[in-house]
Amino acid sequence: MxxxxxxxxxxxxxxxxxxxxxxxxxxxxxxxxxxxxxxxxxxxxxxxxxxxxxxxxxxxxxxxxxSGRSRTIGVVTLQTTFYSRAAVTSSIEYAAQAAGYAVSTATVASLDTSAIEAALSRLADQGVEGVILSVPLIHSSPRIEQLTRAVPTITIDGSRTDTTEVIAIDQALAARLATRHLLDLGHETVWHIAGPEQWLEAAGRRDGWRGTLEAAGRTVPPELEGDWSPASGYRNGLILGHIPDATAVFVASDEMAFGVIRALTELGRRVPEDISLVGMDDIDLAAYCTPPLTTIAQPFSRTGELAVAHLLRHVTDPDSIVVPCSVEPELVVRASTAPR
Structure with missing residues (x-):
């Protein structure tokens, strides 16, 4: 040689x-x-x-x-270990790869607009052809509007800017499905353990829950608030378990629901004999907890696929019309709910 x-x-x-x-x-x-x-x-x-x-x-x-093209799309996502974040990001990466694109991810530690501005700027500097804004953006800013106007952008998780197209799961419908299911089982009312107030997803679920009870002429109990974690579900479960009249609860995430079930079990309150419980997300573990969890399935994979498809349409045709797209959730009935 x-x-x-x-x-x-x-x-x-x-x-x-x-x-x-x-x-x-x-x-x-x-x-x-x-x-x-x-x-x-x-x-x-x-x-x-x-x-x-x-x-x-x-x-x-x-x-x-x-070529003048990077064949790369950017994703802005929140730094978290929650299943829903990982599921959506994974589906985006898979759909982008199938379309011949790489994915560059910019992770933010908070929902502060300055952090999102910095993430969008980093992706723009990398020359990405488009961006998927996968954070629950409640407040925009002039800089965010400028950046999303300069680079084709799709928002998911309910985020809104003036120039982006929205791919959203109907969170209010999800809450209506959960609450209506419990009312149909004969429960007088339904308690709610909500997600953090600053999250758009939590607000949509809260509105759907309250609206369903009001439309049915039922008493709306005071809501309890968690932070999506099993620990916060456990803390709220200890509160709920000491309320004798509470027979049904809609929990805004499966992970919080696991904590609620543990707390109720420790207090001697049986699920579903004493309290029926509906979660939200239908993560893989939901079918294997005790009892198997009735929940609202969010089509995370479909959301990621749609986001990539719509973004690439904007990349190839910047003049295409912005049309919001809503993805419907589905009730999955298991053993954690029963007639009163």
Whole structure:
């Protein structure tokens, strides 16, 4: 083996190596890889054979410089371990990969507008072709509006800006399904353990729950508030378990519902014999807790797929009309609910 060949083995093959192996110039290799029409078929075949033989992979930065396109979309998401965040992000990555795009993720530690502005700026500096804003953005800012106007942007989780298209799960409908299910089982009213007040998803579920009770002429109990965690569900479950008239509860997330069930069990309140319970999300563990959890399934995968599809439509056709898209949740009945 020559010294030159040894050096090639020690580093990834480059365009010059392909050119040497095919017996052509580096410019010819570049033309073949860019699908330039003015290349003889025999030459094209030699270059592609050399690419295959050497295992050459074209540098993404060089591809972007030559084509003006990064084939990358950005995602702004919240730093959290909650299942729903991970499920949506995973579905976005899968759908983007299937469409031939990479995903660059910018994670924010809070919902403060300055943090979101910084994340959007980082993605714009990377040259992403579009952005999915996957945070429950309650308040926008002039800078956010400017950035989302400059780069095609899709918002999910109920976020709103003046120029973005919205992909949203109907949270009010989810709460109506849960509350109506419990009322139909004969419960006089339904208690609610809500998510954090600053989250749009929590607000939608709260409104749907309250509106359903009011429409049915039922008493609306004071709501309890958690932070999506099992620990906050446990704390609220200890409160709920000491209320004798509480026979039904809609919990705004499955993870909080697990904490509620543990607290009720420790207090000697049986689920569903004493208290029926409906969760929200239908995470994988919901079917395996004790008892198996009745819950509202959110189509996380469908939401991610739609977000990518709509974003790429905007990338290829910037003048396309912005049309909000709502995704419907579904009631999944298991053993945690029963007639009063």
């Amino acid at each position: 020559s010294e030159q060949d040894a050096q090639v083995r020690e580093r990834p093959p480059g365009m010059a190596d392909v050119a040497r192996a095919a017996g052509v110039s580096a410019q010819t290799v570049s033309r073949v890889l860019s699908n330039h029409p003015n290349v003889q078929e025999r030459t094209r075949a030699k270059v592609l054979a050399a690419v295959e033989q050497l295992g050459y992979r074209r540098n993404n930065a060089a591809r972007m410089l030559s």
